[in-house]
Amino acid sequence: MQSRLPLPETSRFDAAQRAVHDSILSTRGNLSGPFLAWMHSPALASPAEKLGAFCRYQTGFALVESELLILCVAAHFHCPGEQQIHEPIALQAGLSPEAIANIRAAASPVLTDERQRLLHRLATELLATHRIGDALYRQGIAAFGERGMVELVGIVGYYAFVAMTLNAFEMRLA
Known part of the structure; x- marks a missing residue:
């Protein structure tokens, strides 16, 4: 690094x-x-x-779902180090190159999977507003349950810590 x-x-x-x-x-x-x-x-x-x-x-999310959340965080924090590490993992897990590029550009990705679309909406709203509105929260609970919502917030929070570390010290893959 x-x-x-x-x-x-x-x-x-x-x-x-x-x-x-x-x-x-x-x-x-x-x-x-x-x-x-x-x-x-x-x-x-x-x-x-x-x-x-x-x-x-160890969360209840599939690898492609957790990588989607991580890429939302990386885009929000404009974190090249996190993108360098997690974009290849997301691609291998099944996220399309177009979706990855759109997330990096803070554009809405075309996601065919309803769970992925909801995860993207939850993560981007949480990152943008530091909250999740009532209607979207209810959708998240219906789709992922209480455990899933707690784990989603945990993933977003942890990778925000990662992104801030990588950005503060200008860490990137060589």
């Missing part, structure tokens, strides 16, 4: 950093994204890594 924050060398990690490093590698296979920045504070990195693993791999 390129970064204006000096990134710690894994060969110089202390025991706390090594423990977080090993946990990250066990779920993701690499330290791309914000993890190297967070490694400056292992006490922050450890719970952030665990929350991220939940948001990415």
